[in-house]
Amino acid sequence: MSWDAIINFDDYSRLLPLVTNSLWAAAALGLVGGLVGVLVAARDMAFAVHGISELSFAGAAAALLVGMDVVLGSVVGSLIAAVLIGVLGVRARDRNSIIGVLMPFGLGLGVLFLALYPGRSANKFGLLTGQVVAVDNPRLTTMLVTSAVVLAVLAVVWRPLLFASVDPDGAAARGVPVRGLSLVFMVVLGLSVAMAVQVVGALLVLSLLITPAAAATRVSASPLWVPVLSVTFAMASAVGGILLALGGTVPISPYVTTISFAIYVVCRVLGARRGRRGWTRRRPTGLVGAPG
């Protein structure tokens, strides 16, 4: 085995136009994944993301088998999982067990459908580990429309949803429809996962929906900068991953996961240094400790 299989920039100018669609899809996914990831972190739902992605995989595999649109199958699988988790798993403990039950079932179904599928095996593994040139025009359109829908919904619900995520009791007391928003969030999450499955594959969705936001919260706590950084990190991982993967023969996902992991490590180190120095300077004032 040679390094050429992993990093290879021969014929780069000839290959690049072939992946324009993928690059756009990756950029859209970075935007959506970075934002949704912030909410996933605030709601402590990393495990749910993984659970949803396995059912999304099953949906996509089923669609592949019966000759339907794979993106559509993926979306349907995601939404079923997201709504089940949202309805049955209101409390964190219930949620984890529901996810633990759904996840192997979804993965098993997916494996079954793929085993029955007579077509090329590259398509099969693409669903699990991602593929660079998988995004044709109709699929790109679907993904861009999905992103637009997710972004529009997030723009409307962002503030109350963040309030409900970090402090459900306080938000409910202020009249925030906590239950309703949590279902809205599950649908948004389902759509985002279905998109991510198309690019990085079901097994590695976490690298775009969890890692960027986790990295961002290591270096900032500003409700403006955390989403901005998270989106930047997710985009850099997704787009950068495709650009690096282009010449090699390995799947795209290791590039994406490595970039996103590297960003996380850097942020963690920076965050630790910042934490030791006392993250944000406290303003010296004589009033501290003197209420009223």
Add this chain to the structure above:
Amino acid sequence: MSTADSADHADSAAPAGTPALSLRGAALSYGTHEVWSDLDLDVHPGELVAVLGPNGSGKTSLVRAVLGQQPLTRGRLEVRGRRPRAGSPEIGYVPQQRLIDPMTPLRARDLVRQGLDGHRWGVPLPSRRMRTRVDELLAAVGASAYGDVPVGLLSGGEQQRVRIAQAVATDPALLLCDEPLLSLDLAHQREVVGVIDARRRAGTAVLFVTHEINPVLDVVDKVLYLAPAGHRVGTPEEVLTTESLSQLYGTRVEVLHHGGRVLIAATGAHLDHDCHPAGLLEAEGAA
């Protein structure tokens, strides 16, 4: 200055003398289980009423009823003369003390701002007016020094101050505190009580749910004691006596006054585990 506003505010809309919170013949049941009934209680502006009682006596249900999240089975509940509705700006709510996750993407000032506009749709844009108001609220609870610090990195006591600033952001007539001292050490308990008491002195009515009376004993006007065999409203001297608590628990309960503290202890051997009198554990540990 925000405190002076609230006093005006309290007098402007409702007729003078209207209690901030009023319950008449109130009862709450789940199925056939009656949590409490025939509950009469007034909390006037500038009054602090402590709600005491063992687990399962309906303290949380009372909080939910006041917040408009749980309808009464019978009777009347009014906040400034009106039935409460979910999200009313007349009520400030300080939820049970629990530590905020260290990675929460909010600074202290952002948490306070949620009290002003966290319930509105859309995306919070930077605003000079909001910033000024948040600065005032932080100053009023003595939290100006750490307004820009991530909430997850604040101590438990600091987080409670910031939560109180959030709760009073709308200048509420009634401040509803649900176990705000839970798991805080004595020094922080005193600080948080000080912040709440400052608010009370400025004319806000306070309903303070707690399982131990001692941290608020000096500032409390009335006590509502919810217990398995009924409830009692009165001054601490009236309610926290051996006779009255023994009656409420239906078993012999000893109340001792010592060094400005109230110690409550069961003398009968068979107090149910779930409804041991509040203060029992703390009575041994702290004094």
